[in-house]
Amino acid sequence: MDHEIKDLPMFYVAGLSVRTINKNGQASRDIGSLWQTFTQNNMAEKLEDREGNELYCVYTDYESDHNDYYVAILGCKVSSIEYLPEGFTGKAIPASKYMVFTPVGKFPANIAATWQHIWQSGIERKYTADFDVYDVTGKAFEDIESKVYVAVD
Numbered sequence: 001m002d003h004e005i006k007d008l009p010m011f012y013v014a015g016l017s018v019r020t021i022n023k024n025g026q027a028s029r030d031i032g033s034l035w036q037t038f039t040q041n042n043m044a045e046k047l048e049d050r051e052g053n054e055l056y057c058v059y060t061d062y063e064s065d066h067n068d069y070y071v072a073i074l075g076c077k078v079s080s081i082e083y084l085p086e087g088f089t090g091k092a093i094p095a096s097k098y099m100v101f102t103p104v105g106k107f108p109a110n111i112a113a114t115w116q117h118i119w120q121s122g123i124e125r126k127y128t129a130d131f132d133v134y135d136v137t138g139k140a141f142e143d144i145e146s147k148v149y150v151a152v153d
Helices: 023-040 109-121
Strands: 003-008 011-020 055-060 070-078 089-093 096-101 129-135 145-152
Touching: 003 145, 011 023, 011 055, 023 055, 023 070, 055 089, 070 089, 089 129, 096 109, 109 145
Parallel strands: none
Antiparallel strands: 003 096, 011 070, 011 089, 055 070, 055 129, 096 145, 129 145
C-alpha cells in the first residue's frame, strides 16, 4: 500500500473519547458509537476553537501496542484544549514523523482495510498518537475521504 512520510508539528484535538481494544470487534463497535453520537448531536458545533471542518479520530494512550487497550478520540482539530465543553476530552498530539496512507474504496470499509494492512505490515510504530482525518463536507457517508497517519521514528 502506497504511503508518504510527513513531519507534523504538535496540535490539539478535542472530542468524545472511549477506552477500547481491537479484540473481537470491540473497537469497531465503540468507535462506531462515537461517530453516531458525535454526528447526530452536531458535537463539532460545540467546539468554539475548532480549526477546519475535518473530523479526526485519534488513537492514543496505548497500554502497549495495537493488540492492547488504547483511547480513541473522535473530534476536531482545535487551537486550544484549555476550555472544553462538558463531556469532551482534549489531547495534545505530539510533533512526530508520520507514515500517511490514503484509503481506497468506500468508507468505512476502506479505513478498516488500511488499518489491517498497517497491523500486518511490521511498521516500526511509536504508539504515541496515530489518527485518521476525514473530509466529511458535503459527502455521502460512504464517500467520505480520509487519510491515516501512523507515528513512526
